[in-house]
Every structure is written in structure tokens, then in C-alpha cells.
Amino acid sequence: MIVIYLIGLLSSLKALYKHKNSPDSQVKQAAIFILSIMGIGLFSYYQGRSHDYNLLITPYPAILILTLFADGLLQNFKNSRTKLSFINHQGILLLIILYFFSNSLISLLYHTDQLSNTIKIGVDTLRQPLQNTSPVSKNVDFVRRHTHPGEDVLILASDASEGIYYGESKTRSIIDIPSSVEWFLKLDIEQIITFLETNISSKVFVYPAKDYNFPEPSINQVLQTRYEVVTQSEGGIALLRPK
Numbered sequence: 001m002i003v004i005y006l007i008g009l010l011s012s013l014k015a016l017y018k019h020k021n022s023p024d025s026q027v028k029q030a031a032i033f034i035l036s037i038m039g040i041g042l043f044s045y046y047q048g049r050s051h052d053y054n055l056l057i058t059p060y061p062a063i064l065i066l067t068l069f070a071d072g073l074l075q076n077f078k079n080s081r082t083k084l085s086f087i088n089h090q091g092i093l094l095l096i097i098l099y100f101f102s103n104s105l106i107s108l109l110y111h112t113d114q115l116s117n118t119i120k121i122g123v124d125t126l127r128q129p130l131q132n133t134s135p136v137s138k139n140v141d142f143v144r145r146h147t148h149p150g151e152d153v154l155i156l157a158s159d160a161s162e163g164i165y166y167g168e169s170k171t172r173s174i175i176d177i178p179s180s181v182e183w184f185l186k187l188d189i190e191q192i193i194t195f196l197e198t199n200i201s202s203k204v205f206v207y208p209a210k211d212y213n214f215p216e217p218s219i220n221q222v223l224q225t226r227y228e229v230v231t232q233s234e235g236g237i238a239l240l241r242p243k
Contacts, residue, residue: 001043001059001062002040002043004036004062004065004066005036005039005040005043005062005065008033008035008036008039008065009033009036011029011032012029012030012032012033012036015029016030016033025072028068028071028072031064032065032068032069035064035065035068036061038061039058039061039062039065042057042058043058045058066097066101069093069097070094070098073090073091073093073094073097074094077090077091077094134235135234135235135236136161136164136235138233138234138235139161139165139207139233139235139237140165140168140169141233142237142239143165143168143237144168144169146205146239147171147203149169149170149171150170150172151171151172151203152172152173152174152202153171153172153173153174153202153203153204153205154174154175154192154195154199154202154204154205155171155173155204155206156192156204156205156206156207156214156219156223157207158180158207158208158212158213158214159180160179160180160181161179161207162179162180163179165205165237174195174202175192175195176191177191177192180214180215183214183215183216189216189218192216193218193219193222196219196222196226196227200242203239203241204227204239204241205237205240206227206237206238206240207237207238208236208237208238209233209236209237209238212224223240226243227241227242227243228240
């Protein structure tokens with residue numbers, strides 16, 4: 001994506017500097033320039049939090065730039081005196097861009113079942129009453145019932161929702177670690193494993209209660225071998241204790 005933004009910056013600056021383009025072309029080049037600046041800014045945010053979910057929200061300026069590039073290349077193709085004269089680097093670039101967009105469409109069609117299931121889950125969630133019926137609400141109530149405000153506990157959630165449970169239950173993390181989506185440092189993993197291996201009486205909440213799927217296998221192994229479920233919420237979070 002950075003390459004697209006750099007090309008967009010250079011091409012737009014070059015076109016704007018010449019002042020020989022039509023008004024429509026100048027507007028298009030100005031849009032490419034703005035999108036390139038925006039894209040670089042968004043991508044720098046992704047670099048600071050390099051996670052796949054963040055990558056999903058950063059590429060749209062690049063997609064818009066490619067669309068504008070494709071439009072310009074297509075106009076050149078239409079204006080060329082002979083279609084064969086367009087079989088050069090511009091034609092190759094247009095084919096690459098069209099392949100990119102068509103490949104994305106094919107990927108969407110291929111994953112139709114997964115997309116429809118995700119949409120169904122989202123619609124079902126929106127249809128639920130605002131009362132405490134969602135899994136997260138049930139888990140929050142569960143943590144509240146088994147803790148008291150200000151208590152030091154450990155909450156591990158594979159969906160990185162630890163902050164919700166700490167905040168809503170007014171509890172505190174017994175060790176200084178980020179949420180599971182930001183376990184980048186080896187020190188964080190070592191802190192978690194050390195605590196889990198030496199813990200005697202502190203409460204440990206884990207979501208989901210079964211089939212631990214944290215990105216660090218050693219954490220899953222300690223949870224499976226050293227801990228057992230005391231009780232479990234209908235929302236899927238469980239209170240564990242050492243065996």
C-alpha cells in the first residue's frame with residue numbers, strides 16, 4: 001500500500017506542477033494527492049498496532065486511488081488512436097488493477113458462507129433486547145457476582161475484551177499486561193505464564209471457558225494442565241482455580 005501512496009503522491013504532484021491538465025484531470029489529481037496523504041497517515045497507525053483487524057480499516061484510500069488510476073488508464077485507452085498502441089506499460093497496469101478488483105470479488109463469492117454467517121450473527125445481536133441478554137452482558141454480570149470492586153484478578157479473553165470486564169466489574173489486573181490482542185512482548189507472555197504457574201488463590205477468569213485459543217500455546221497449555229473450571233457463565237466466561 002505504501003508503494004501505491006508514493007506513486008499517487010509523485011504522479012499527482014507532477015500533474016499539478018505542469019498545469020496543463022483539464023479541469024477534470026486537475027480535480028482527479030488533487031483527489032489522488034489528498035488520498036495519498038490520508039493513506040500514509042492511516043498506514044502509520046496500522047504500523048503502530050500491526051494487527052489484521054486494523055489492516056482492514058486502513059486500505060480504503062489505496063483502493064480509491066487504484067480506482068482513479070484505472071479510470072485514467074481507461075480514458076487513455078478510449079482516446080488512443082489504435083487499440084494496439086495501448087498494449088504497453090499502461091495497458092499492463094490497467095490489467096493488474098482490474099485483476100486486483102476482480103480477484104477481490106472472487107474471494108468474496110468464495111467466502112459467501114462465512115460472510116453470511118457473520119452478517120447473521122450481527123443481525124441477531126442487533127435484534128436482541130438492550131437488557132442483559134448478550135453474551136458480553138452475561139459475562140460482565142458473572143464477573144461482578146464473583147468479585148468485589150477493587151479486587152485484583154486476572155481476566156484472559158481471546159477476543160481482547162478484558163478491558164470491558166475489568167471496567168464494568170471495577171476490578172484490576174493483578175499483573176501489568178495489555179489485552180490479549182497486544183501480546184507482542186515476550187516479557188508480557190512470561191509474566192502471564194509465571195503468574196499462572198505460581199498462583200495459589202487469586203481468581204482467574206478465562207473466555208472462552210473451553211478450547212483455549214490464545215495466540216501463545218504455552219498459556220493454553222498451563223490453563224489446561226494446571227487449572228479447572230469452578231463455575232461458568234452462560235455467556236461463555238469461566239472462573240478457574242488451580243487444581
